[in-house]
Amino acid sequence: MKKNLGILGLFFVVFIVTAIANPSFINAYNLENLIRRSSLYGIIGIGVSFVIITGGIDLSIGSVIGLVGCALPWLMITHEFPVAAAVPLVLLLALVIGLGHGLLITQLRLQPFVVTLCGLLFYRGFGRWLTSDATMGFGRDYEGLRKLAIGKIPLGELPFIGKFNLPVPFLILLVLAVVAAVFLNRTIYGRYLLALGRNEQAARFSGINTTVMVVLAYVICAVVAGFGGLLFALDSNSIQPASFGNFYELYAIAAAVLGGCSLRGGEGSIFGVMIGAAIMQLLYNSINLLGIPTTLEFAIIGAVILAGVITDELVKRIAAKRRAVLQARQAAS
Amino acid sequence: MTASTAPAAPLLEVRSVTKRFPGVTALSNVSLTLGTGEVLALIGENGAGKSTLMKILAGVQEPDEGELLIDGRAERVDSVQTAQRLGIALIHQELNLSDNLDVGANIFLGREPLKRGLIYRQKIREDSAELLKRVGLNVSPDTLVNRLPIGQQQLVEIARALSINARVLIMDEPTSSLSTHEAERLFEVVKDLRQKGVSVIYISHRLGEVKELADRVTVFRDGRNAGDLSREEITHDRMVQLMVGRDISQFYARKPHNAGNVVLKVEGLRTPAHPDHALSFSVRSGEIVGVAGLVGAGRTELLQVLFGVDPAVAGTIRVAGQVCRMSSPRDAIAAGMALVPEDRKQQGLVLEMAVRTNIGLAGLKRHQKSGGFLNDAQEGRDSAAMIEKLRIKTPNERQIVQYLSGGNQQKVVLGKWLSMQPKVLLLDEPTRGIDIGAKQEIYSLMEELAEQGVAILFVSSEMEEILGMSDRTLVMHEGRITGELQRDELGEEAVMQLATGNVAAATAG
Helix, strand or coil: HHHHHHHHHHHHHHHHHHHHCCCCHHHHHHHHHHHHHHHHHHHHHHHHHHHCCCCCCCCCHHHHHHHHHHHHHHHHHHCCCCCCHHHHHHHHHHHHHHHHHHHHHCCCEEEEHHHHHHHHHHHHCCCCCCHHCCCCCCCCCCHHHHHHHHHHECCCCCCCCEEEEEEHHHHHHHHHHHHHHHHHHHEEEHHHHHHHHCCCCCHHHCCCCHEEEEEEEEHHHHHHHHHHHHHHHHHHHCCCCCCCCCCCCHHHHHHHHHCCCCCCCCCCHHHHHHHHHHHHHHHHHHHHHCCCCHHHHHHHHEEEEEHHHHHHHHHHHHHHHHHHHHHHHHHEE | CCCCCCCCCCCCCEEEEEEEEEEEEEEEEEEEEECCCCCEECCCCCCHHHHHHHHHHCCCCCCCEEEEEEECCCCCCCCCHHHCCCCCCEEECCCCCCCCEHHHHHHCCCCCCCCCCCCCHHEEEEEHHHHHCCCCCCCCCCEEHHHHHHHHHHHHHHHHHHHHCEEEEECCCCCCCCCCCHHHHHHHHHHHHHHHHCEEEEEEECCHHHHHHHCCCEEEEEEEEEEEEEECCCCHHHHHHHHHCCCHHHCCCCCCCCCCCCCEEEEEEECCCCCCCCCEEEECCCEEEEEEEECCHHHHHHHHHHCCCCCCCCCEEEEEEECCCCCCCCHHHCCEEEEEEECHHHHHHHCEEHHHHHHHHHHHHHHHHCCCCCHHHHHHHHHHHHHHHHHHHHCCCEEHHHHHHHHHHHHHHHHHHHHHCCCCEECCCCCCCCCCHHHHHHHHHHHHHCCCCCCCEEEECCCHHHHCCEEEEEEEEECEEEEEEEEHHHHHHHHHHHHHCCCCHHHHC
16 A cells, blocks of 8 residues: 555645646536546556566557457347347457467467557457448447446435436446455465566476466456456447557556556556556546646656656665665664 | 885785675675786685675676775776776676677677778787687687587687786686586686786685695685685695685584485486486485586486476486376475575575565465465464574565575575475575575584485585585586495595596596
8 A cells, every 4th residue: 555655646636736726627427427437447457457467468458348349239239149148258258368368478488568469450450340340339228238337326415526426337446456456465376476477487486387377367357358348338339440449458557557567577556556547537637627738638648657657766766775775784783 | 106115016906895785795894915927716605705806806896995906006996898998807607708709709899890980800800810829729710609618618708808908817617617628728728828927816616726726815704804825825624614714524514314215216317408318316315415516517407307397308206106297396396395496586586575475485375275365374474483493584574585685585495495394305506695604504404304304405516515415426417417426435536527527537536
C-alpha cells in the first residue's frame, strides 16, 4: 500500500483541482461515467499486470477486445446463438489465444513482444474478415446481458453529488481485484509468479514449474481481456471491427505501470493498477472539463505518465542510496 | 614532490586503500608496492579483496580512501582509459575478447589505426604480427579468435596489453582454465616480459605456480594485508598460514565420518556438455565427496544434470535405491536432493526478495494449505530457525537479500535447502566470494550435516578446500572422471595431475 501513496496522491490532486475548477465535474452523471470507464479499463489493466509481473508483455489486448467485440454479436445476432453458449464461447476463444501466446513464448522461446505483436495484427484482421468489416451491435435486445456493462445500482441521495447510481462494472472490478490480489499475495502460485518475474532461473532452481506459471499468466491476461472486450462491446453497442479496442493494450499497460508494475518483472500491486486506470480516465475527463483543447489530450496523458514514472524512479534511487549509506555506517561501526 | 636524492620510487604503490560496499568492507587500509620488472604474486582466499584491488588499479572502481602512486606520483585512476594511459592493463579470468572478430581486430579494439577515416587494416596486421611474436604466439592476425584454444586466446589478451605499452600487467587467475602445457607456455611468456622490464601482478590460487614465478608475495586476508614474503621466504606452508591466518589443520574442522549406505548412485551418466564420456560414481550417507578439476572440466554440468536442470543424455541416477528420472529440479527435490549452485545471484537467490521469502521458496508447495494458499506460519518458523541455526546476519527476516554480504547470502541459499531436509546435498563452489568467517561456518555445517547422515557432493576449485574437506575426491578433466582419490591418496600433486588429464603420472605418484 505504501508504494501506491504517490499515485493515490496524484489521483486526489487532479480530482480536487478539477472539482474546484469546474463544479459540473462532481455531478452524478459525470462521476458515474467516469467510474464506469475507469472500471472497464481497470479490469483489462489487472489482466495485463499478471503478464507484466512475469517480465513479459501483451500487446494483443486491444485486438482481443476487438475480436471478442466482433465475435459476440456475430454469434448472438448473425447466428442466433443463445447467450449461455455465446458468452462461454468467446471466453474460450480468449483462453485459447492466451494459451497460444504462453506456449509460443515458453516452448518455442519466442519473445513476448513479437508473439503478441503478431497477435495484435492477426486478431484484428480475423475480426474484420469475420464481420466483413460491418459495424456490429446488439440493437435493443439483450437488455439483461447489457446490464453487466451499463447497469446501475441506485445508492440514493449523496452529499454534494445528488442522486447517485453505482455502475455495475465497478462491482465487477472490485470482485476481480479482490480475487486477483488474494491470488497474487496469498497463494503459492502468486508467489511463484513474483519470484519467477524477478529471477526465472532461481525460481526454476527452487523447484518451481516456471513454464506452467508463465503460460498461466498469458491465459489470465487474455481471458480477462476477452471478458473486458465483452463488457466494452455491451457498453458501446456499436462495434467497428477496424477500430474497436484499438490502443487499449497501451492503456492497460500504462495503468499497470502507473500502478507500480515494473516492466522488468516481479513487481506489481492490484490496487495500484486500479488507481492507475482511474487516473488515466480522470485525466481525459479533466481535459474536457477544464477547457483544455482535446487535441492535447494524448500529449498531456503521456507527460503525466512520464512524470509519474520519473518520480517513482527517483524516489527509489534516493531510498537505495540512503540504505547504502546506512549500511556502510553499520559496517564501519 | 619527491626530492631527487631520495631512492627511486617504486613503479606502483598502493597506499592505505579502503573500499566499502553496502554491507561489507572489501578492502580495509591495504597497501602494496611493485617494482619495475618485478613479478608480485597477490594471494588470498576468495573474498580476501584481491579482485576489488584489481578493479581499483584497472580504473573500474575508485577507492573510498587511500591513494595510488605511479612513479611516486599520486594519480587518480577514474576510468579504464586512465589506467591504460598510465600503463596498467588487466587480464581478466574470463577473457574479454570479441570472439566473432579476428586476432588483429581484438588487439586494436577501440584504438583502431585509421587511414582516410577507415580502418587501416594493413597496419593492424603488421603491428599485430609484431606483438604476437613478442608473446610467442604463432598464428596469423586474421585468425578468428573463437578458433583459438583458451591458452592462445590468453596470449592474445597479453598482446593487447603490450600494444598499449603496459608497464603493469595484472593477471587474474590466468591458469584457471589452461592445460599444464599451456600454463607452462604462459610462465615462459611472463618470465620473458619480466626480463623486458614489464611488471606483473599475478593473482593465483595455485601455490605451486606462485612459488615458480613470484619474486615476492603479498597476502590478503579479509580485506587486509596479512603479510609479505620475499623470494626466499616463499614456501607452501608459509603462504597457506598467512592466507588462512591459522594452522590449516585447525581451519578445516574435519572429523572422520562413518559412511553409511549408498544414497546417490550414478551409472553411465552422460551430460549434454560432454556426451562422449559416461560418468559413474556413488556417494554414501554421511560422506563428503569432493569434485576437483579445472574450469571447464564439466563439474558444474554434472551437478546440474543430477539436479534436473539439464537433461541427461543417458545413464541412471539412483537416490536411496530408487531410480529417478530428473527432468526438472522439481523431480530432484522430490527425490530428496538439493543444489547450492555456483552462481548464487542468478540461480540461488531472488535477490530483490526478503530473506524469509527466499528461505521459503523451495518449500512453498510442500507446506501449502488447501486451495494453494501460502503457509505463512510455516515459512516464518523455517526462516527463524535457519537464521538462528546458520547465524545469518540480517537485521530481520524481511531484509532484502541483496543487501546482505556474500557469506550471508550463501547461508540463505543453504537455509532454503536445509529447511527441506535433503538426503543428498550438492554444493557447487560453496565458498566462492565469501569471507573467511562465513567460510569456516559453512565447513562446520557440512561436517554437521554429514554427521546427520546427509550425503554431500561438492565441487570446488580451491585446492585447500578439496584437501581439507573431502573423504573422497573425484577428479574431472574435459568431461571425464580421470581418477578417484581416497583420503590417504589425496595430495595437491595427485589432484593436479588428474585434473590436467595426466592419469599415468598421478597413479605413478
